[in-house]
Amino acid sequence: MPPQLKTLIPLFILFILAFLIARHFLVPDSFGKEGHYRFESVEDNKEMPMFYAGNEACAECHDKAAEMEYDMHADLTCETCHGPGMAHYENPDNKLIMPRDRSFCGLCHASNNTRKYKLAQVDLEEHNPGMKCVECHNPHLPWEIAE
Numbered sequence: 001m002p003p004q005l006k007t008l009i010p011l012f013i014l015f016i017l018a019f020l021i022a023r024h025f026l027v028p029d030s031f032g033k034e035g036h037y038r039f040e041s042v043e044d045n046k047e048m049p050m051f052y053a054g055n056e057a058c059a060e061c062h063d064k065a066a067e068m069e070y071d072m073h074a075d076l077t078c079e080t081c082h083g084p085g086m087a088h089y090e091n092p093d094n095k096l097i098m099p100r101d102r103s104f105c106g107l108c109h110a111s112n113n114t115r116k117y118k119l120a121q122v123d124l125e126e127h128n129p130g131m132k133c134v135e136c137h138n139p140h141l142p143w144e145i146a147e
Helices: 003-026 041-046 055-061 063-067 078-082 086-090 102-109
Strands: 035-038 141-145
Touching: 055 063, 055 078, 055 086
Parallel strands: none
Antiparallel strands: none
């Protein structure tokens, strides 16, 4: 047996033992009982506070916005732009985000040739510089341009 193996084999065995001991203490008992995840995490997650309310909750009060046919933004939820809405749903005095800044719209609409999906893209530096997007474009009716 080569002399290098006499040193490496015990180190390898120590590494495996250290791994098994660490795994014993770090992996929860419920891991793997019902698939490849920690089954008790379902109950733990039920205890967590909710932040998002969903479009149905928004539609209870904002029925006109909910009735609009969003061709271009149909796949988005209200909370995509307005932020988590559970606090607002529970207490309407809690305000939601009302995005007005160009950079906010630019998160999705700034020119980017690497995007796989077709999306209206503009060069924010050349397209009406100094103006807010919502001065011309209503995000709830994006195909209509204000005059």
